[in-house]
Amino acid sequence: MKTPLPLAEVYAILEPGPVLLLGTAQDGRANLMPMSWHCMMEFEPPLVGCVVSAANHSFAALEATGECVLNVPTAELAQQLVDCGNSHGDELDKYARYGLTAAPSAAVQVPRVEECYANLECRVVDRQLVGRYNFFILQVVQAWCDPAVKAPRTLHHRGYGKFMLAGEEITLDSAMR
């Protein structure tokens, strides 16, 4: 059961570098693609930079609508994640084909993937670097997280279908946020 996550805590979801399922929607059609090229840019309001290749349908939807959802999958969704990357949203409905549930978002017209333990609803706020680097700056406007998931087994891409799964946690005495 997901509950709203305070926006000031969003960074802790993205900072460890999980591969994401980027959700977009255009002309009534929702799409998903794996994305690993993202980084936090500000704590609050949370800003996230990300590269979306112009060769992808997701690029066109993001460019046109200025909205997306960053869905954070965990290990049990690895196969669906890869399937989403190896297929094309204009040829099939990835939600239907891969058994993913489209849940309505609160602030954007893009659905959230219910099976992902966290969902970040975003709006594009800066396109300065889109032309040169396909780099969008997003603001997270509404965040959702399942509080029961304490140590999410996120997936971290090492290239060509090889993923590192989030392992054990350690805590050190640190003043760093």
Add this chain to the structure above:
Amino acid sequence: MKTPLPLAEVYAILEPGPVLLLGTAQDGRANLMPMSWHCMMEFEPPLVGCVVSAANHSFAALEATGECVLNVPTAELAQQLVDCGNSHGDELDKYARYGLTAAPSAAVQVPRVEECYANLECRVVDRQLVGRYNFFILQVVQAWCDPAVKAPRTLHHRGYGKFMLAGEEITLDSAMR
């Protein structure tokens, strides 16, 4: 024993989102700070975007010299990583204090941390977003990696000194680079 890493393979080092030790040097003084806000922006030549807070001495050095080294620490360096974040480079020599070895770089005037399993020598190539977001775009000009380290136990920050350690690897059939 580190050997040069082909630049086209750099992305596989940074894509999983490890916390880095950002190395800079100015006026003959080398400094280190932990950094998690980074992302790949191009495969080859490899481009990396990163946020370095203007409150840090590392920001001033990066701004002035246009050079840095991205050092990738693994689990056994967790304490030194946190120590580097909790101290100030203008007050002490972090290499000497925390037992880290400064190895000469090939292409930049910033040393590499010998104990890190990978080192990426970088030059700043785009400062468009420095003023607004403290966001630098770096080009990796020379990369080093220890080929004996097959599954590096990288550190992934979840906030306030809590780190996820890289866990097991899985490989799925994927066409995605």
